[in-house]
Amino acid sequence: MSRFWSPLVHTLTPYVPGEQPKLTNLIKLNTNESPYGPSPRALQAMRDAADDTMRLYPDPEAAALRAALAKRVGLTPDCVFVGNGSDEVLAHAFQALFGHGDPLLFPDVTYSFYTVYCGLYGLPYRQVPLTPDMRIQVEDYTGPCSGVVVANPNAPTGIALGLDDIKRLLEMHPDRVVLVDEAYVDFGADSAVTLVADYPNLLVVQTFSKSRALAGLRVGFAFGQPDLIEALVRVKDSFNSYPLDRIAQAGATAAVEDEEWFQKSVQKVIASRTALASGLQALGFEVLPSQANFVYIHHADRDAAELAANLRERAIIVRHLRGARTASWLRITVGTDQQCDKLLSALRDILRRNT
Numbered sequence: 001m002s003r004f005w006s007p008l009v010h011t012l013t014p015y016v017p018g019e020q021p022k023l024t025n026l027i028k029l030n031t032n033e034s035p036y037g038p039s040p041r042a043l044q045a046m047r048d049a050a051d052d053t054m055r056l057y058p059d060p061e062a063a064a065l066r067a068a069l070a071k072r073v074g075l076t077p078d079c080v081f082v083g084n085g086s087d088e089v090l091a092h093a094f095q096a097l098f099g100h101g102d103p104l105l106f107p108d109v110t111y112s113f114y115t116v117y118c119g120l121y122g123l124p125y126r127q128v129p130l131t132p133d134m135r136i137q138v139e140d141y142t143g144p145c146s147g148v149v150v151a152n153p154n155a156p157t158g159i160a161l162g163l164d165d166i167k168r169l170l171e172m173h174p175d176r177v178v179l180v181d182e183a184y185v186d187f188g189a190d191s192a193v194t195l196v197a198d199y200p201n202l203l204v205v206q207t208f209s210k211s212r213a214l215a216g217l218r219v220g221f222a223f224g225q226p227d228l229i230e231a232l233v234r235v236k237d238s239f240n241s242y243p244l245d246r247i248a249q250a251g252a253t254a255a256v257e258d259e260e261w262f263q264k265s266v267q268k269v270i271a272s273r274t275a276l277a278s279g280l281q282a283l284g285f286e287v288l289p290s291q292a293n294f295v296y297i298h299h300a301d302r303d304a305a306e307l308a309a310n311l312r313e314r315a316i317i318v319r320h321l322r323g324a325r326t327a328s329w330l331r332i333t334v335g336t337d338q339q340c341d342k343l344l345s346a347l348r349d350i351l352r353r354n355t
């Protein structure tokens with residue numbers, strides 16, 4: 001307890017990020033980064049941006065980046081918002097769109113930052129349980145609410161909803177915003193961006209951190225009708241009118257334009273995920289059907305925390321989340337094929353030794 005802190009700070013339970021280890025010889029499969037480097041065109045654009053113009057403030061509207069993102073999905077730039085990672089975009093959205101007094105609805109197993117934003121902005125919320133097989137059931141998202149947030153695919157399960165279910169949510173709550181957090185959508189799920197033109201209450205949030213391999217750049221974005229985007233801009237301009245620096249704007253714009261690199265690297269991850277899932281099943285793990293760049297796995301006879309510790313001793317780090325529904329599961333990022341093979345042989349060895 002500090003006498004200097006605002007009362008609010010005493011009440012916060014901040015998000016605990018996945019470990020970013022100092023050791024470089026680890027196989028790092030714990031925070032869903034890409035195992036491949038970013039687009040070479042993006043890297044070149046960042047190098048080119050690091051010149052004398054760095055003395056000038058960046059474009060506060062990130063016009064080039066928003067135009068590139070809009071063009072790719074067939075919307076206009078006034079339907080696009082960008083921020084410093086999708087974490088910041090989500091933070092602004094929670095503040096701008098969910099302050100109606102009723103509880104915000106989101107699943108009880110999902111991205112754990114959502115409860116943190118609710119704490120930060122004093123938003124009431126209700127977590128809706130997943131089904132026993134860890135799925136989101138949209139019919140359960142009824143009743144008065146200030147909005148609905150779903151990660152699609154969900155994290156940490158990797159299971160995706162179809163667009164019919166997203167439409168149902170949008171139609172169940174026409175006067176509330178449905179925020180679809182699509183951090184992992186590019187690895188096989190259908191994006192709700194195609195619904196933006198028809199649904200004024202839809203906000204779709206995406207990121208450069210996963211499928212674009214630019215977690216280090218911190219760029220996220222949202223698609224929605226101009227009315228919703230204006231609310232986000234108002235909050236942004238009341239907080240930090242320059243969230244994206246010059247290098248981030250240049251690198252992200254070039255990344256959006258390198259469609260060939262993007263398609264190739266996403267396809268590689270999807271192929272590795274299929275092989276990894278069958279390898280894990282062959283070892284006796286239950287593997288949820290993932291549309292993301294990670295798999296969520298469970299072993300009937302093994303303690304998940306212990307498995308994570310055993311892997312760590314072998315220089316492989318994966319994510320174990322505490323919590324009633326998650327404690328017996330491990331979330332493992334899809335690495336390169338070589339990393340996945342090392343993971344599988346480490347697990348084979350651990351399971352053999354502990355029998």
Ligand code: PMP
Nearest residue numbers: 085086087111155183207209220
């Ligand atoms: N949403 C979900 C579901 C995530 O898992 C993450 C990454 N941890 C984020 C958003 C935030 O990603 P970033 O801030 O890197 O864009």
